[in-house]
Amino acid sequence: MGSGQSTSQEQPPEERHLSQDPKKIEDIAHVLDVKSKTQTALLQQDVSWDQYEQDKENVRLLKGLFKKLDPCVVRTPGDVHGQVQLSFKYEHKRQLLLVKVIQCQNLRGRDVRTKASDPYVKLQMFPDSHSHGVKTTQIVVETRNPVFNEIFAFRASEEELASAQLVVQVWDYDVATHDEFLGEAIIESRSLGFQQEPVITAWYGLKMETDLNVTGELEVSMVYQQPDQLFVTVHKAQGLSPRSGNQSADPFIKLAIPGLGSVHSSEIKKDTLEPKWEETFEFSVAPEELSLRYLVFHVIDHANMFSENESMGQAIIDLELLESQPNFHDTLKLADLKNTERMQNKLMQRVVTQEFREALQAHTFTRHPNFLFQQHSGTKMVTVSCRRAGRKSVIKGQARIMDGVPVY
Numbered sequence: 001m002g003s004g005q006s007t008s009q010e011q012p013p014e015e016r017h018l019s020q021d022p023k024k025i026e027d028i029a030h031v032l033d034v035k036s037k038t039q040t041a042l043l044q045q046d047v048s049w050d051q052y053e054q055d056k057e058n059v060r061l062l063k064g065l066f067k068k069l070d071p072c073v074v075r076t077p078g079d080v081h082g083q084v085q086l087s088f089k090y091e092h093k094r095q096l097l098l099v100k101v102i103q104c105q106n107l108r109g110r111d112v113r114t115k116a117s118d119p120y121v122k123l124q125m126f127p128d129s130h131s132h133g134v135k136t137t138q139i140v141v142e143t144r145n146p147v148f149n150e151i152f153a154f155r156a157s158e159e160e161l162a163s164a165q166l167v168v169q170v171w172d173y174d175v176a177t178h179d180e181f182l183g184e185a186i187i188e189s190r191s192l193g194f195q196q197e198p199v200i201t202a203w204y205g206l207k208m209e210t211d212l213n214v215t216g217e218l219e220v221s222m223v224y225q226q227p228d229q230l231f232v233t234v235h236k237a238q239g240l241s242p243r244s245g246n247q248s249a250d251p252f253i254k255l256a257i258p259g260l261g262s263v264h265s266s267e268i269k270k271d272t273l274e275p276k277w278e279e280t281f282e283f284s285v286a287p288e289e290l291s292l293r294y295l296v297f298h299v300i301d302h303a304n305m306f307s308e309n310e311s312m313g314q315a316i317i318d319l320e321l322l323e324s325q326p327n328f329h330d331t332l333k334l335a336d337l338k339n340t341e342r343m344q345n346k347l348m349q350r351v352v353t354q355e356f357r358e359a360l361q362a363h364t365f366t367r368h369p370n371f372l373f374q375q376h377s378g379t380k381m382v383t384v385s386c387r388r389a390g391r392k393s394v395i396k397g398q399a400r401i402m403d404g405v406p407v408y
Contacts, residue, residue, distance in 0.1 A: 080183040080208050082107040082144075084121065084168055087201040088187075090161070090194045097154045097161060097189070099123060101137050102201075103147040104170055107182050116142045117172040119182060123152055126165045126212050130155045139173045156189075164189040170206060184209055211336040214313040216240040216273075218253075218297055221329040224290075224322040230283040232295065234266055236276040240334075243301050243310040250302040251275045251312060257283055257293050257319070268302045291320045299334060311338070 087100040101121050109115040121137040132154055140146035156164055169184040183206025192200050219235040234253055242249050251273075253266040262283060269275035285293060299312040313334030321328065 080108065080206055082170070082183055082206045083203045084170060084185055084206060085201070085203050086168065086185075086187070087199060088192050088194075089199045090192075092158070095155060095157050097125075097156050097166075098151055099154065099166065100151045101148045101168075103145065103149075105145050105203075107144045107146070107170065107172075107206075109144050116144050117180075117182065118142065118174070119144075119146045119170055119172055121148060122167075122169045122171060124167045124169075125154050125156070126167060127163075129160055161189045165212065167210075167212070168204070169209070181209060183207060186210055186212075208338070210338070211311075213241055214311075214334055214336045216299070216313060216334040218299065218315050218332045218334055219330075220297065220315075220317075220332060222295075222317070222322065222327070224285075224326045226287070228284050228286050230285045230319070230322070231280055232264075232283065233280045234277045234297070236274070236278075237299060237334075238274050240273040240275075240299065240312055242273060243312060246301075249273060249312065250304070251299055252302055253277065254296075254298045254300060255281055256296050256298075257285065258296065259293065260285065285319065287323075289319075290323050293319045295319060297332065311336070314338070 082104055083106065084104045085102040087102060089098045089100075090096070091098065101123070104119060104121070107117055107119055109117050118139055118141045120139045123135045125132055135152045137148045137150045140148065154166075166187045166189060167184060168187065170182040172180040172182050174180060185204035185206055187204065194200070216237055216239040218237045221233045221235065223231045225231070232255060234255070237251065237253075240249060240251060248271045250268050250270050252268040254263055255265075256263045260283060264281040264283075266277050266279050269277070283295075295317045297315045297317075299314070301310045301312050303309045314337040315332035315334055316337065317328075317332070
């Protein structure tokens with residue numbers, strides 16, 4: 001309050017220098033440029049951006065259905081077939097997931113005389129945070145189409161449910177020897193969608209057993225250069241899980257784009273679960289093929305004199321993302337993907353599937369069938385089928401739509 005002037009002076013704020021990544025800036029500029037050109041073209045065609053985005057989603061759904069109709073699907077080894085029908089309900093107050101095992105159909109019959117089995121079902125939650133262990137139904141004798149109608153409860157909070165998997169296995173009981181595995185289904189709890197429907201009932205196809213103990217991440221990058229060069233760099237992996245009870249591994253990687261015929265392999269890294277490669281591989285992919293192709297990374301523990309090659313997990317990247325982002329760098333989570341449709345489906349690997357590609361393009365151009373090219377909402381199941389010349393059986397494809405988004 002005195003009349004004297006203050007001698008202190010306000011200091012200027014500390015100057016901050018922001019680091020700039022020219023490569024990232026170039027990528028962002030490319031994406032914005034592509035979007036700008038697309039919007040300009042849409043205005044000329046009197047098509048809104050929202051309609052364009054919806055059409056892209058519908059085309060993705062159509063592609064997924066065509067992949068499931070592909071006549072070159074590899075049959076699951078071990079002759080696993082059949083389905084299990086399950087019903088789910090989540091009680092929010094008690095934090096309980098109720099699972100009803102209703103029935104199975106068309107199971108593999110082991111008995112030579114009756115062509116039937118003595119099936120029962122095992123259920124287990126992963127991760128098993130509340131030590132539920134394995135829950136088992138009663139055995140139904142001499143049938144390939146058992147009916148159970150048994151209910152089991154698993155305690156899980158909504159947060160735990162978001163990352164949980166329910167493993168449902170069907171077994172054939174044998175009093176004299178070992179029980180035989182008939183197939184399994186793995187249900188991602190987050191895909192059930194209790195917000196839309198309080199009770200979810202669905203059929204699930206049985207597949208070969210999936211190894212849920214696969215762990216680890218794979219750091220990779222890709223650069224696409226016109227006219228058709230794709231450079232893939234495998235940097236490193238971390239957190240791999242050893243196979244067959246070993247303490248370490250000798251990992252290497254195989255890379256392949258199904259349908260292109262070329263397979264690349266990295267060097268073998270000895271005695272490590274944290275391998276570093278920094279190896280680059282080249283593929284030839286035409287620009288018009290990007291939306292139809294995907295790249296498979298397969299980490300393998302190399303065989304030695306005491307063991308054979310063992311899978312340590314796979315990861316898959318859709319090359320469609322390179323259409324708007326020619327440079328890609330990310331860390332991929334490894335998983336046992338041998339039972340997924342991507343690993344079993346050899347889409348467009350043979351000349352016979354050219355007709356499927358042409359049909360897909362025709363459907364996309366004519367916006368047909370009409371029920372696919374519309375605004376989707378809620379939960380629905382889309383099923384399509386076709387009978388190819390020379391085939392007695394009908395090929396079917398299914399996709400679930402949840403909140404308007406296709407789920408595979």
